[in-house]
């Protein structure tokens with residue numbers, strides 16, 4: 351190589367490669383029988399013959415004839431160097447031994463990149479030079495041009511090599527598999543990712559793609575010149591499904607090849623899961639309550655969120671178990687990772703294992719070619735929330751216990767052990783302790799899950815939250831549905847506060863949404879209750895009597911009414927009085943006294 355291109359302060363300059371240039375200098379010297387010096391544009395001697403050979407690497411003095419030639423870009427003959435006008439500002443002019451120089455610039459792309467100089471050291475050499483000046487000049491000019499040409503060719507090759515190296519580095523740094531072919535379907539590029547993904551071995555550059563990766567359907571892309579995007583392709587050698595995008599490579603509107611990007615669909619699934627909002631999305635602030643037990647529970651959950659311990663959240667359906675799980679994940683150091691909820695009870699037993707752990711191609715009849723990634727793998731780096739854990743079949747409990755103990759499992763149909771980093775949160779409304787006695791739940795798994803138990807009380811056990819939550823949800827749905835928030839009558843509010851809320855907060859939320867939907871007059875009363883609740887209201891016949899402060903009776907009056915009813919039911923025989931005493935929780939003597947007091951005997 352004769353030169354190398356380097357960048358100085360970001361500007362490309364041509365640097366002479368000494369070895370190749372020295373050979374040329376010696377050839378010129380052999381032909382002309384004169385000493386030769388070649389200096390680069392920085393005035394550094396990069397080649398030299400005769401006495402100059404030992405001085406390669408020296409910088410020529412500023413103001414010398416060589417500098418003049420570089421600046422003027424002209425061929426120059428200098429007689430009597432040192433004394434010549436050109437050498438006027440040369441710092442070493444007094445030491446000059448030479449009799450004459452003939453200098454010729456080497457121009458490349460309008461830039462002087464070097465100077466070839468031939469030197470006469472003796473008077474006879476000087477005479478020869480002067481005598482045949484034109485011939486010498488023409489010779490070294492030709493040599494300069496030859497050198498410039500060869501520099502130029504090498505520069506093109508070098509630039510191509512450099513560009514190729516840059517493109518290869520870029521292509522290999524990409525996570526996606528990339529494979530390109532020319533218009534003869536021969537492979538022209540193939541990165542490391544595609545090699546790993548499709549298990550391509552050896553050098554395949556120049557080979558017909560159909561012989562190496564027959565499943566890549568380049569044909570249509572090359573013949574039609576149109577892209578094929580989002581194509582799902584099964585690669586039998588490695589047994590995986592990939593998403594393939596193919597684009598034609600065009601030059602002057604002619605298709606000269608095609609490039610394909612290839613990605614494992616399982617990886618895309620993981621990525622999509624991560625970026626499509628599969629974060630928990632709720633913080634502890636979303637848990638609304640003024641109940642002291644709930645406040646303590648939230649504090650406990652906040653503390654446990656900072657660790658990786660397993661939490662078993664217990665409570666009736668709709669109490670907010672998933673909400674707590676999401677808040678724990680959001681407050682945990684794993685918050686950037688995915689939150690993957692799995693409703694064990696909602697997935698048929700036969701599918702639950704593949705849903706949780708995934709499967710390999712051909713693992714069972716009906717298994718998707720290429721297999722499927724399980725929820726545990728999707729939760730990598732994050733949290734899996736196993737809701738209704740009590741519904742998990744016993745054989746899966748064993749597999750789950752292993753994942754929880756050492757973080758390993760195998761996909762169905764695969765011998766390969768997968769290691770994962772996932773935090774497990776579980777929830778149930780079922781009596782797991784009873785399940786253990788009935789051998790429906792593994793005791794060891796229960797202890798493993800129950801490291802930190804959180805019990806969420808039912809809504810009826812914290813009635814002070816009813817009006818707070820109702821208000822919150824009325825407001826939420828009024829905003830969401832862009833409707834007015836209605837006022838609720840005292841009777842309606844009173845009923846709602848006494849209602850048993852079997853569906854807990856979820857039921858209350860649904861009722862609030864219902865109210866916003868049906869509200870027309872800006873005011874809701876008992877008659878506006880949803881049907882199931884209205885039925886409940888009618889069932890409790892005495893209900894109406896118990897509402898309204900005008901209906902609150904003095905205790906004495908209540909007592910009198912109780913005795914009147916009891917007399918109607920049991921009569922006033924001795925046996926009747928006996929039963930009455932048991933029912934009213936008083937002695938027989940008291941029964942006798944009260945009956946007399948109220949004039950009932």
Ligand SMILES: Nc1ncnc2c1ncn2[C@@H]1O[C@H](COP(=O)(O)OP(=O)(O)OP(=O)(O)O)[C@@H](O)[C@H]1O
Nearest residue numbers: 636637638639666667668669670671672673855856
């Ligand atoms: N304290 C609370 N504050 C605000 N919203 C709540 C509260 N508790 C529950 N919710 C809301 O109630 C609804 C039901 O909660 P969630 O789904 O977490 O209950 P769950 O106990 O997991 O139910 P299931 O056992 O049926 O799966 C959700 O919309 C949730 O946001």
